[in-house]
Amino acid sequence: MKQPPKKENKDLTFQVTQPTELLNFLIEKIHGKSRNSIKSLLTHKQIKVGNKVVSQYNHPLNQGDIVKVTTVRHEEKKLIGLRIVYEDKYVIVIDKDPGVLSIATETEKRGTAYSILSEYVKEKHSQNRIFVLHRLDRETSGLMMFAKDQETQGMLQHHWDRSVRARSYVALVEGQVNQPQDTIVSWLKEGKTFVVHSSPIDNGGQKAVTNYRVLKNNRYYSLLALDLETGRKNQIRVHMQSIGHPVVGDKKYGATHNPIRRVGLHAMELSFIHPITNQLLEFSTPIPKKFTAVFGAEKSDVNIRRVNKK
Incomplete structure (x- = not known):
């Protein structure tokens, strides 16, 4: 009886000849696959550097490293x-x-x-x-x-302040924010009812600094990119209320509308210095589609960049 042909092994192995980053190396070496397809290989843990599975796009490669690409997804x-x-x-x-x-x-x-x-x-x-x-x-x-x-x-x-290089958020807030970008500085203090209050002068609370930039807006809502210089409890929510534009769905801090059926706040970017390797690790996630749908856009077409600090 004729045996069925063996399934072709499509696993690939490459040797690094000069220092580079993993995603750039894979794009150069793997032909016939789009950038997104190669990112998918990383996401599904199909890439090994040496014997270690790596999913980080900017993982550094050194001369002599062996990179393996497997067709089997890590479930x-x-x-x-x-x-x-x-x-x-x-x-x-x-x-x-x-x-x-x-x-x-x-x-x-x-x-x-x-x-x-x-x-x-x-x-x-x-x-x-x-x-x-x-x-x-x-x-x-x-x-x-x-x-x-x-x-x-x-x-x-x-060493939190020194290690964490960026914590960026996007917020969908009520109303049209007219100031294209600004920095909010205030002192935050929690009351007996666990509500945090903001004061423009030192009230014995913790100083909080939030930088924001308008990404999109209309008469009813604004989508903001926010970078935090401090990480206080409820900081963004309280600061948005303090400028008259509470986060959508956040009843605790003054919101009256909720077209997305959730609080409109998303931690989009995080970067930090690894405490052991001293390597800068950078991560990001997409803006939730619900946040942009209120502007008639199913996909995010906004330009995200770091908020300039005053």
């Missing part, structure tokens, strides 16, 4: 409420869905980003743990990171 258990954007021995970067708590509260212990990731790392080894570095509000979506050991947590927390 992992789907994590409900978040996606892992990057993971190594020391940190995990995730893209969190709106509606998911960052960490547990007295009344809600399960289904948080922390509990989901704890279960995920314990599947690999029962002694594995994760450690909180910062938080996002429940209704804010986007990028967060956790440490995978206490030493890494301490290094990042103690």
Whole structure:
């Protein structure tokens, strides 16, 4: 009986001849695939440098490195409420869905980003743990990171301002913001009812600085890019309320409209210096389609760049 032909092995192996970055190297070496197709290979963990799976676009390559491309997708258990954007021995970067708590509260212990990731790392080894570095509000979506050991947590927390190079957000706010870009500076203090109040003068609270730029607007809504110089509790939400343009869907801080059925705040960019390798890691996620749909655009056609600080 004739045997069926063996399936052709399409795995590829390349040797690096000069220093470069991973995505640029793959685009040069893999012919017949678009840039997005090659990014998909990285996203689905089909690229190895040496024996290590790498998904980071700007991973540095050195002369002599061996890069392997496999046709087999790395399938992992789907994590409900978040996606892992990057993971190594020391940190995990995730893209969190709106509606998911960052960490547990007295009344809600399960289904948080922390509990989901704890279960995920314990599947690999029962002694594995994760450690909180910062938080996002429940209704804010986007990028967060956790440490995978206490030493890494301490290094990042103690040098947070120096290590974290950018935390950028997009916000859909009520009304037409007429100032193309501006910097908001105020002091934030939390009251007894857990509402944070903003004061233009020092009220004994924490100084907060938010830079914003208008990406799109109409008579009813504005889409803003925001860079934070400080990371105070509810900072963006309070600052938007203070200029008369509360974040869409944020009833706690003055919103009266919610066309997108969620709070219009998304943590879009995160970059930091890795505490162990000293490498700059940069991550970004797309603007949620709901945010641009209110302007009649299904896809984001806005130009994102760093907000110029005054």
